[in-house]
Amino acid sequence: MSDNAPPPSVSRRLMLAAAATAPLLGMRAADAAAPFLNTNAPPFYRFRHGVFEITVVSDGPLVLPTLDVVLENAPKADVERILRENRMPTDKWIGPQNVVVVNTGRHLVLIDTGMGDRSKALGPDNGHLIRNLALAGIDPAAIDVVAITHAHIDHCWDIVDARDRLNFPNARVAIAMNDYEFWTQESLLNDPAARDFVLYTRTNLLPVRDRIIPVRDGTEVVPGITAMASAGHTIGHHSYVIESEGKRLVNIGDVFHHHVLLLQNPQWHNIFDSDKAQGAATRQRVAGELAASGTRAVVYHFPFPGVGSIARHANGFIWLPEPIFEG
Numbered sequence: 152m153s154d155n156a157p158p159p160s161v162s163r164r165l166m167l168a169a170a171a172t173a174p175l176l177g178m179r180a181a182d183a184a185a186p187f188l189n190t191n192a193p194p195f196y197r198f199r200h201g202v203f204e205i206t207v208v209s210d211g212p213l214v215l216p217t218l219d220v221v222l223e224n225a226p227k228a229d230v231e232r233i234l235r236e237n238r239m240p241t242d243k244w245i246g247p248q249n250v251v252v253v254n255t256g257r258h259l260v261l262i263d264t265g266m267g268d269r270s271k272a273l274g275p276d277n278g279h280l281i282r283n284l285a286l287a288g289i290d291p292a293a294i295d296v297v298a299i300t301h302a303h304i305d306h307c308w309d310i311v312d313a314r315d316r317l318n319f320p321n322a323r324v325a326i327a328m329n330d331y332e333f334w335t336q337e338s339l340l341n342d343p344a345a346r347d348f349v350l351y352t353r354t355n356l357l358p359v360r361d362r363i364i365p366v367r368d369g370t371e372v373v374p375g376i377t378a379m380a381s382a383g384h385t386i387g388h389h390s391y392v393i394e395s396e397g398k399r400l401v402n403i404g405d406v407f408h409h410h411v412l413l414l415q416n417p418q419w420h421n422i423f424d425s426d427k428a429q430g431a432a433t434r435q436r437v438a439g440e441l442a443a444s445g446t447r448a449v450v451y452h453f454p455f456p457g458v459g460s461i462a463r464h465a466n467g468f469i470w471l472p473e474p475i476f477e478g
């Protein structure tokens with residue numbers, strides 16, 4: 152024993168303690184279950200499209216209590232049968248919110264904004280865009296353009312925060328003027344059905360009136376991102392064509408809400424469409440064009456991250472989700 156060794160009594164106590172705990176330590180390393188982490192997967196997905204970098208950022212899901220409110224002229228028995236065949240709940244619709252950020256190398260463009268802080272009317276777990284942008288490493292102050300597909304609450308209510316400050320202080324806002332004017336008209340505040348929609352739409356859109364890029368079919372928002380008219384869901388609904396190195400990716404917003412029901416039956420009416428016949432016609436036109444050309448699409452309410460393509464199937468269409476990490 153060296154001069155530096157502890158006195159025998161201390162050393163012996165340590166050895167006894169080590170011997171006593173060894174079976175426990177051994178069991179923990181070899182047999183005990185790993186703790187549950189209780190954390191989610193990252194709420195964003197990033198891929199390349201040509202030279203552009205695309206990041207789909209979740210705002211969290213919408214939850215509506217029943218499909219009766221989503222589809223108007225659809226036979227209930229057919230709706231329930233299709234949902235059961237696709238292993239989906241028949242009592243509620245869970246709609247992801249896939250906000251798209253495009254970095255063209257010159258501009259940073261956010262397409263739609265999610266629900267923001269104002270309302271949990273469409274489910275308890277949304278309004279997370281700002282938090283999730285931070286997790287994705289994207290600074291809201293670096294956004295050059297916020298491109299809005301249409302002025303519904305789940306697409307434009309995060310332009311300002313709960314204290315009415317601009318969340319994207321350096322961004323211009325691209326939107327069709329007829330959509331802007333319709334969903335901010337003061338007279339709708341007297342309409343009980345529209346009042347709640349319009350109240351905070353005005354709160355979000357009126358402060359950016361002087362920084363609007365008015366879009367119509369063919370408007371270039373920034374080089375590589377072009378608006379494409381797709382009205383019906385709202386009077387001024389526009390999709391955005393994202394094109395780099397000859398590759399096209401079309402953000403079709405709310406042309407489709409449901410990746411099974413409305414694709415299989417694009418003629419069914421969505422109760423949220425302003426013009427239901429035009430909405431159905433637009434669905435068939437846009438899906439037909441995307442299917443014929445095999446163009447890649449990203450869809451706001453399809454299962455996260457909502458990137459894939461549409462193909463013809465039976466009398467309608469089918470969604471072909473793109474495997475992630477292969478983009």
Ligand SMILES: [Zn+2]
Nearest residue numbers: 303305306405
């Ligand atoms: Zn929507």
